[in-house]
Amino acid sequence: MRARLLSVSISIVLLWTTLAPSRAAAQLGITLQGGIHAARLNRPERRLDQPARSIFLEGAAGEATTFGLRAGTWWSERLGLDAGVAWSRNRSFQGGFGSVAPDFENHTIFTSATIRARLTGPHSPIGLVAGVGPAVILHAGSGASLLSRSTDLGGLVNLGASVRVGPSLSLTTDVQQYFFSSRFAESYQDLTTGAIRPAGRQGRHEFVILAGVMWQAP
16 A cells, blocks of 8 residues: 555656656756654554554654655746655554564655745755645555545645755755645544544644755756
């Protein structure tokens, strides 16, 4: 399931790259990224129950390892379009288990497209860009999902910086803030406060920061 979701997301990026405006093809940039996702997870997304092994686990907030791929192009000196995917893997959990800790993972796949604007000149050795656009968030991982659906729609606001280190290569930093809502299938008792949180929709915002290497066509 995870491989299928990831392959679909990458296919979207590659398809968009193929269909990008030909007049901007010479300005195409592709970035490979790695970083962290500050997974807030105010409510667990997944549960792993195995009574025979005394395992009762739920996902918890924590930093998640994240890998990304983005492709972008410019329509003019100031405006452009990019699209990408970021795959986050969070292994934090709460609960109890027997003598051997099981593997527990919560996966989030962020796919997005943004209209972006240059905040510095197109030939500056240090570049700043800002972008905003729609996002699709996919959920997967260990055990059973506590969400009523595995796909959420939302939006992305991001700020990026780049430093040119060669004619076609730049080092980049991309700060991404995703806004979306998830629908939880059942009520939940907070293990910390004991409060009961009802089923239904909950607004969320997830923060991702990625460093990368960008190749840009000369």
